[in-house]
Amino acid sequence: MAFIAPLAGAAVGGGLLGSIVTTAVGVGINLAIAYFFPQKIKGPRADSLKAQTSRYGEQLTRWHGSIRTAGAAIWLKGNHVDEHVKTERQGKALGPEVTTYSYTATFAIALAWNGPASGVTRIWADDKLIYDVSAEALQDAIDHGTKGIGIAKGATIRVYLGTDTQKPDPDIEADKGAGQVPAWPGIVYIVIKNLPLDEFGIRIPNIEAEITQSSIASYISNALSPAVQIGGQCPIDTRGNYAVARNSIWDIPGGTHRTFNWTDVDTFRSVLLDERNNIVKSDLSKFQIFDAATGAFLQEIARPVDYSSSAYFGSPADDITVNGITYILECAQMGLTFVFTMLNAGTAGNSYSVAWAGESSFTYDLTCGITVGPEFGYMVRGSRTAVVLVDMGAVTLVENSVTPPGLTALISACFYDDDSDCVVIVTANGDVFVYTPDLSTLLRSSTGHALTVNRDSSLSRRMKNTTDQIMVESGATSTGGGATWWFYRLSDLQLLDSFKPQDVGYVNSGLYSNLALNPGIDMAFGINSVISGSFWFLPRAGRQPVNLSDVIEKECRLAGLPCDASLITTEMMEAA
Known part of the structure; x- marks a missing residue:
């Protein structure tokens, strides 16, 4: 379209009117260029989608009572975080085109290995409370008409209390294949789906949870x-x-x-x-x-x-x-x-x-x-x-x-x-x-x-x-x-x-x-x-560390599945 401007100027003629018309035509051409070939602005983007996971996950906990314990990462969907690309114009229709990147992760965190638990009442991500269904939170909601603390927008949490009847998680099965995932009976774990990672530095945060167990049978x-x-x-x-x-x-x-x-x-x-x-x-x-x-x-x-x-x-x-x-x-x-x-x-x-x-x-x-x-x-x-x-x-x-x-x-x-x-x-x-x-x-x-x-x-x-x-x-x-x-x-x-x-x-x-x-x-x-x-x-609110690899291998053997736990653990830890 570079040839339009000279032809338009010649047709209108010289003088002041010619200058105004030429300028107006030039602006219109610039608007047309902006519309069909907008300026492209890109936001910050991660250099790699390789997951930066928590290093808390080397050991699981045997526990009794009510404790806050660090979790162990046992699965990350696709072994990477998910990148979401959004492109839109700023301002009116002729504004610059801006591309932004956001990141989420879907992963599983094992919390303890002697379930079943009575409940998982609170969950923290890098010490930020993201989930709270404790008695205190419920009482506060009753007293003040507030809502309990939920997870970040767009994310969901599934809680597995470590019962003998719990089923394999559907998201893990979809990633690893049907019949290839244990149900992890006895393991208390959570699956966090689509957790936004921007406030955590585009990495999986350190996950901790408060878990409770009311049974006194093992004293x-x-x-x-x-x-x-x-x-x-x-x-x-x-x-x-x-x-x-x-x-x-x-x-x-x-x-x-x-x-x-x-x-x-x-x-x-x-x-x-x-x-x-x-x-x-x-x-x-x-x-x-x-x-x-x-x-x-x-x-x-x-x-x-x-x-x-x-x-x-x-x-x-x-x-x-x-x-x-x-x-x-x-x-x-x-x-x-x-x-x-x-x-x-x-x-x-x-x-x-x-x-x-x-x-x-x-x-x-x-x-x-x-x-x-x-x-x-x-x-x-x-x-x-x-x-x-x-x-x-x-x-x-x-x-x-x-x-x-x-x-x-x-x-x-x-x-x-x-x-x-x-x-x-x-x-x-x-x-x-x-x-x-x-x-x-x-x-x-x-x-x-x-x-x-x-x-x-x-x-x-x-x-x-x-x-x-x-x-x-x-x-x-x-x-x-x-x-x-x-x-x-x-x-x-x-x-x-x-x-x-x-x-x-x-x-x-x-x-x-x-x-x-x-x-x-x-x-x-x-x-x-x-x-x-x-x-x-x-068996009060105490903890005893248990090697995560031992847990994974035992549960896979019970499920009749082949498993190299050291490889799984290494992959998850090296991603940090």
Whole structure:
């Protein structure tokens, strides 16, 4: 059409009119060019459709109770994300032509491997809540007329609870072929279809979900043998693969029994399993160190001052490792005197030595125990209304009494959680408070419980039962088997579960004056009265990792299908 403009100008003639007409014709020609040959503008586009998937998917979870768990990617449609191209004009009909690209993905995420679950109540994508059918969300909708949180526009979620009767997912079958996909009985998983990926950087986000399971059929316990004849205030501890009471050591979970050469068995509240798998016990004049794996004697350390002429009332201790150095802080009552002693040891294999010792100016309640963080050690005062903070960085005893704000009753337990760097205080009425390490700021609380919570030095040191969860025991000592165990999520103090040990068939299930939790094995350990100790493996809101490849291969074998799980897992993980 380039020849039109000169011919039009010549036909109209010269002068002003000619110039105007020529200009008008030129504009019309430009409009025609814009219409038939529009300017093309393209938006940002992904360099590759290769999926960038979550790296959470290397292990599945065995779980009990209610947990938030990371998922494992087990399928991605076509092994790539889907690109959607949209072309339209901007403005009026003669505007530029703009092409935009958007991306979605259809994929499956396995959440756990011991279904069926009672439900999948919440789902997060890169910590953004995209699905919420929890009781709280439904109650909020009822109270305020709002809607529950749903998934992103255009996407759908199918939930498989891991039942024995669930069928293969139709989208996975359409991609892999009919009859080529297991139903995954026992696996709790979700299929997310057409999830928009633009806000996630054109990648499959990390998927986490809250799953619940209400059955208590699999609660198990183990009465330990031989019987250890000890009183209700006997020293106990559990950590890693071991449990210890008096001079007895048990391997977990089998309960294999050994003894270590500690003859002063009547001393109470003076046993610690440290991070080095050592047993640390103390008395009036010395500390002794034993190997938890063998019971062998390792080391003896004399106290800077020998209190052998004093009455000994116990010595709770706790330890923490900072920058490769393990510190043990002990508070011992020698007659009317309370003595703090700090032990430390360098890298693994080094012996302990006394860093400092000092007599405190305060009176303490030993039954509340001691707990240690990187900045402070925490010891409940005798009045049980205040906590003394011992400076862990000082070269001598430096202590400061603090009354935590907001308490509703006397303190029964004080526990430092190193994962969240906070201090948990449980009061005698069952209320729970979470503070900053210096106890100056109340972060959150759960109050109004009206329970009876007894002091327990072992539970104070070992209150955490699994990741982000603590346990509180309530019940009066006269109620025998009437104890109740309460499980809270530490991050928001939501009550996750509660039950009476006697109601779920636990052996030796009465109220325990010494109870310790082992978060690594999801187990409680206790001694009640003068009978044998017990392990309780608690299907509360706990997790145990299971290799994803093992799960996939087993389910394929059960379905009669060939499967190279390592290849599937590798493909999914390498796509990240």
